[in-house]
Amino acid sequence: MDVAELLADLNEPQRDAVAAADGPLLVLAGPGSGKTRVLTHRVAYLVAVGRVEPWRIMAVTFTNKAAREMRGRVQALVGQEALHRLTLGTFHAICARLLRVESEAMGRDPDFVIFDQDDQLLVVRRAMQELGLDDKRLAPRSALGAISAAKCELIGPGEYGGSTYVHELIGRVYDRYQRLLRASNALDFDDLLVDAARLLRHNEEVRRRYRRRYRHVLVDEFQDTNTAQYVFVKTLVGADEPDAPRNLFVVGDEDQSIYRWRGADYRNVERFRRDFPDAGVVLLEQSYRSTQTILDAARAVIDRNERRTPKKLWTQAGTGAPLSVFEARDGDEEAAYVAGEIERAARSGARHGEFAVMYRTNAQSRALEEAFLRRGIPYQLVGATRFYDRREIKDAIAYLRLTQNPLDEVSLGRVINVPPRGIGARSWQALSALAADLGVPRWTALQAIAAGEPAGAAQRIDARMAKGLAAFHAVLQDLHEARERLPVGELLDFALDRSGYRDWLRDGTEEGDDRWANVMELHAVAADVGGLVPGEGLVDLLQSVALVSEVDDLAEVAERVTLLTLHAAKGLEFPTVFLVGLEEHLLPHSRSLDDGEALAEERRLFYVGLTRARSKLHVTHASRRNLFGRPEPRERSRFLDDLPQRLVHGRGGSRAGRAGRSDSRFLDTRWERSPATPPPRPAGGAGRVAAAGAGFGPGDKVCHPTFGLGVVVSSVDLDGDTQVTVAFVGAGVRKLLQSYAGLKRA
DNA sequence: TGTTAACTTATTTTT
DNA sequence: TAAGTTAACA
Numbered sequence: 001m002d003v004a005e006l007l008a009d010l011n012e013p014q015r016d017a018v019a020a021a022d023g024p025l026l027v028l029a030g031p032g033s034g035k036t037r038v039l040t041h042r043v044a045y046l047v048a049v050g051r052v053e054p055w056r057i058m059a060v061t062f063t064n065k066a067a068r069e070m071r072g073r074v075q076a077l078v079g080q081e082a083l084h085r086l087t088l089g090t091f092h093a094i095c096a097r098l099l100r101v102e103s104e105a106m107g108r109d110p111d112f113v114i115f116d117q118d119d120q121l122l123v124v125r126r127a128m129q130e131l132g133l134d135d136k137r138l139a140p141r142s143a144l145g146a147i148s149a150a151k152c153e154l155i156g157p158g159e160y161g162g163s164t165y166v167h168e169l170i171g172r173v174y175d176r177y178q179r180l181l182r183a184s185n186a187l188d189f190d191d192l193l194v195d196a197a198r199l200l201r202h203n204e205e206v207r208r209r210y211r212r213r214y215r216h217v218l219v220d221e222f223q224d225t226n227t228a229q230y231v232f233v234k235t236l237v238g239a240d241e242p243d244a245p246r247n248l249f250v251v252g253d254e255d256q257s258i259y260r261w262r263g264a265d266y267r268n269v270e271r272f273r274r275d276f277p278d279a280g281v282v283l284l285e286q287s288y289r290s291t292q293t294i295l296d297a298a299r300a301v302i303d304r305n306e307r308r309t310p311k312k313l314w315t316q317a318g319t320g321a322p323l324s325v326f327e328a329r330d331g332d333e334e335a336a337y338v339a340g341e342i343e344r345a346a347r348s349g350a351r352h353g354e355f356a357v358m359y360r361t362n363a364q365s366r367a368l369e370e371a372f373l374r375r376g377i378p379y380q381l382v383g384a385t386r387f388y389d390r391r392e393i394k395d396a397i398a399y400l401r402l403t404q405n406p407l408d409e410v411s412l413g414r415v416i417n418v419p420p421r422g423i424g425a426r427s428w429q430a431l432s433a434l435a436a437d438l439g440v441p442r443w444t445a446l447q448a449i450a451a452g453e454p455a456g457a458a459q460r461i462d463a464r465m466a467k468g469l470a471a472f473h474a475v476l477q478d479l480h481e482a483r484e485r486l487p488v489g490e491l492l493d494f495a496l497d498r499s500g501y502r503d504w505l506r507d508g509t510e511e512g513d514d515r516w517a518n519v520m521e522l523h524a525v526a527a528d529v530g531g532l533v534p535g536e537g538l539v540d541l542l543q544s545v546a547l548v549s550e551v552d553d554l555a556e557v558a559e560r561v562t563l564l565t566l567h568a569a570k571g572l573e574f575p576t577v578f579l580v581g582l583e584e585h586l587l588p589h590s591r592s593l594d595d596g597e598a599l600a601e602e603r604r605l606f607y608v609g610l611t612r613a614r615s616k617l618h619v620t621h622a623s624r625r626n627l628f629g630r631p632e633p634r635e636r637s638r639f640l641d642d643l644p645q646r647l648v649h650g651r652g653g654s655r656a657g658r659a660g661r662s663d664s665r666f667l668d669t670r671w672e673r674s675p676a677t678p679p680p681r682p683a684g685g686a687g688r689v690a691a692a693g694a695g696f697g698p699g700d701k702v703c704h705p706t707f708g709l710g711v712v713v714s715s716v717d718l719d720g721d722t723q724v725t726v727a728f729v730g731a732g733v734r735k736l737l738q739s740y741a742g743l744k745r746a
Numbered sequence: 747t748g749t750t751a752a753c754t755t756a757t758t759t760t761t
Numbered sequence: 762t763a764a765g766t767t768a769a770c771a
Contacts (some may be wrong), residue, residue: 046756061760062760062761063760063761064760064761065760066760088758090761091760091761092760092761095759114761115760116761117759189761190761192761193761221760224760225752225756258758259758259759259760261757261758261759262758262759262760262761264760360754360757360758361757361758362757362758363756363757363763366763383759420747546759546761548761565757565758565759566758567757567759568759568760569759570760571760589757589758590757591757591758592757601758605758626762627756627762628755628756628762628763629762630762710761713749714749725749725750726750735748736750736764736765736766737763737764744762
């Protein structure tokens, strides 16, 4: 491919970026301005024109999906062979690989496993338990949040400080947490980034080696990098050292930074400009996605944010239709409106796949789903099915993790008695006590027991316990030995067989069969990864399994309306978009009202939603909405007031906006004046009685809007409320439902 | 080991 | 209100 061809279908600023000379470059790319295009063409340009060998290029994305898309597009430009040698992947995947290769320099075992959020939470709980901390005083979840935030800022447990008591507590938990991770030979998501950054920073030999190799580093979604990620790439290319390559090509949009709460800091854009003062800056302002009306509306909203490079997005697509703003009486009417509009459009030829409905919180999907079900409109809910969260999948993976790394105590605790093999809480406690006594990992203690070594004198491990534990040890031992002998697909078969898991799971029930089918799906993935090569695939399978997300496999062809949160919507586009719930306390969310930065992020979230639309945008809000069962009056979102009148179809403009604003004072006074106003009538009371009267009994097949098909196991009347236990077929979970919300006979 | 009753919590979730 | 979690119970 020659230069002319490569640059032919780019606009001028895109070309400036793609064909830029060596050195740092910042590309600020508005929504729909072709940022992936610029990235992929830049890679192709470096290879084809700059004669850079592909293995000297690293391209980093945030999601597997983005990496996959980029891979496809780069391949089309430079061919399969060059692509193969390119380093292209997510931050986490690239760092994980680096850490495995450099495990020696890290003083670590290369067989480390990666702990996901559930695992992390278990470790935090265990840490707090060991420290004797009450989880009511400090919620494990918030402790984990604080630890993660510290990590992203590259603050280690030793440096974690703070004046308050809670800080002190968290510091101790953090320290213990890291020790537990290390004892399990495990890294959490954050460690992957943190350790990679530290390694480059503090190990001169490694740093030099990687700098010599990677002459060009490209980063996608740069506004969403956290400190650890920024330090990683900055150290890799070197900011001011004389021998450093300094070829850092970053693409991002400050206005689309919506992961602050995950440690992302769009101010890395400012840092970049400070650290690389000679960096070129390219602005991509031409949109190939939306109409001018949508772009203008989005701009009016986002221009109210500070600390950003103002962009004026434009398009050749034409003005397009005005926005519609609809005020519903309540959430149900809002949902009915959305469903009705879609049905109407579908009748005149629109395909369901052209529509997306976006909301701030997952809870909002419920009303929408019900409205769609009622009208028979096909929809898909993004993020609803988590394959890798299913119990049977987690169990199977736990066995594989133990095969790779028997020190993994989370997995050990998970499957030591699954299937039941007589190792109950007592045995686990005895094992733990012995391990603690000897100061060794549980795995080592297990080995000692299996070898019949004098069980720690003080511990009471009777013969029966010892027998059970020894039997489990034998299972792990066999798995470990099979590791080099079998490709990972067969290894999984062996694990399921040897552990007795398969026979236990396939108990002849329908549910058992379904779960087994899921395991077989995992098996297909494993066979694919490992192929037929003995010893192959285990590390890769576990790594990819740990690093996938749900949005990754969003079916794009599905002819269904897509329902998704604003966060999940980033990077996507649809011809018609509905943004629902534009109300104070929802968007902006109540948790962000007293924090300017958080409020700015809510605004960006709205901006992201607005700019997902290609041609038609509907915005809705409700004047009352059921909150925790109670209908509450709702005030329209302040963001609606920022939509220019001229772009909005019909009414619902500034007049209503002003009314909405003064409403707040009205509400306040009314609330103050009569706090004892009788509560509004309970919504749908009659409906609930009727539902209860319908009386589901054991054996009834039912359908739940969230969990799908299930069978009622038992039902109990308590206090006018009914509690049913339902086994859900697809999800393979047993659930208690203390109401009948949306439950139907199937 | 599963069931039942009570308690508690209620954003977003790229990896 | 709904759903997740847990403690008590059989």
